[in-house]
Amino acid sequence: MERQLPARLTGLAPIVLPLAVVALARAMTFTDWAVANTFWAALLFAWLVTDSLMLGTIAKAKDRRPGLHASLGALAIAAVVVLAGAAGPVRSTIHALPPLVAAAALTIALFLGWSALRFLAAVRQGQPIDAAAMEALPESMAPVVRFASAESRVMRLALFGWRRAQDIPAGAVGFSYHCYLLPMIWTLLVLQGIELAVMHFLLLQWNPTVAWIWFALGMAGGLWIMGLAQSFRIYPVLLTEEGLRVRSGIMIDVLVPYAAIGAQVSGFAREQVKDGGTFNQAVLSWPNVMLALDHPLRVKPLIGRAREVSAVAMRIDDSAAFNEALAARCDGAGK
Incomplete structure (x- = not known):
């Protein structure tokens, strides 16, 4: 256990440290010094963001040698942060520097174009959409792609999976496990619906905005559970x-x-x-x-x-x- 903890911390460092540096750099742009020295603050912000994201990409890469696509992806993310992430006065100064804006825009355009070509090539090879998206995006974005793919899959099952037959390929034999499980899940959904309605009514008396946000989150959670229940039936x-x-x-x-x-x-x-x-x-x-x-x-x-x-x-x-x-x-x- 003592050996596993440092290993986990080492694995998280290339992700956490660059994000921390970017957050601190953005906070710096809100200081009085940055407002009084917007030009130098803009350059410092651009350098800190770009340098930290590139170093994080290098640290995460195998043998500390990221590919050209991964490096370009880090630079493109840095360009987006630089153009949009600073405080108002510093951001205005950045937008008033044509070479910096042009370099950022060109980096973003190159990355998007290259990623689109990689995505189309993967699709033409017969890869699924989520696998093709992982090919198109840097490896650091893989967890985001997997999460988005899983969420999309669950929502499709919740909305359109009601009449879908069980997924049993040719030559295979399927064995169900949902008969004992679905009654408990439907009971949970009914109870969740009652709780959602009661909480929505109570929150409306206090703050309608909060009430509708709560309602939207509750509906999303209900659809997620419904989609998961459908998947238990469909995938034996x-x-x-x-x-x-x-x-x-x-x-x-x-x-x-x-x-x-x-x-x-x-x-x-x-x-x-x-x-x-x-x-x-x-x-x-x-x-x-x-x-x-x-x-x-x-x-x-x-x-x-x-x-x-x-x-x-x-x-x-x-x-x-x-x-x-x-x-x-x-x-x-x-x-």
Whole structure:
């Protein structure tokens, strides 16, 4: 644990420190000194923002050698911050410096043009929109792209997923796990709706703006839960030709090769499920299937960090049929 903490801090430093420098540089533009010396404040602000973002990009890159696209992306972000982030008097001085404005605009245009070409090339190669967006943007923007992609996916399911059939590819067998789960989620949604209505009415008596903001956030949260519930129905656990595909809505999608499955565990205890090496797919319930793996498997859920696991626990509606079908697949794979 003592070794992990410094490693995490080291990993966060290239992100946190540049942001802190940019925030301090922006705060500097609001000082009396900056108002009295707008020209020097403008140059200092531009230098601090550009230098900190570039150093952060270099620190995050493999072997401290960022690619040209990543470097141009850092410069483009710095250009946007420089043009729009300073206090009024300093910002006016920046806009009154044609060489600085031209360099910033050219940097932004080059980055957007190059990114658009990379995006179109990835789409033509058949990559999904989110994967193409990751190709087009710097690696530092990958978490933002993943978050936006997940949010868009959930909202589409909430609004348009009601009649969508289960996602079971050809040659695969699906096993549902939503029958026990959906009644609890719909009950939660009803209770959330009642709470939202009551709180909205009470907040209207105090501040209508706050009331409508609260209402919008509550509706967004309700749609998110609704989309997540739809994903539990649409994406069942699969037995495919390649292996067991453990899914839990849009949150989990992990392929476990049949060769990695050591045994189907029966009568497992609480300690086994709660063990840090167990990957638990069950949501709001206790698992009824557990698999011991022959060797550790690295998994990366939508929420949470990647980790190595030695067992997989699941909740399956028809666990007997699942265990029988899995045993047949494992036997067919030579296990």
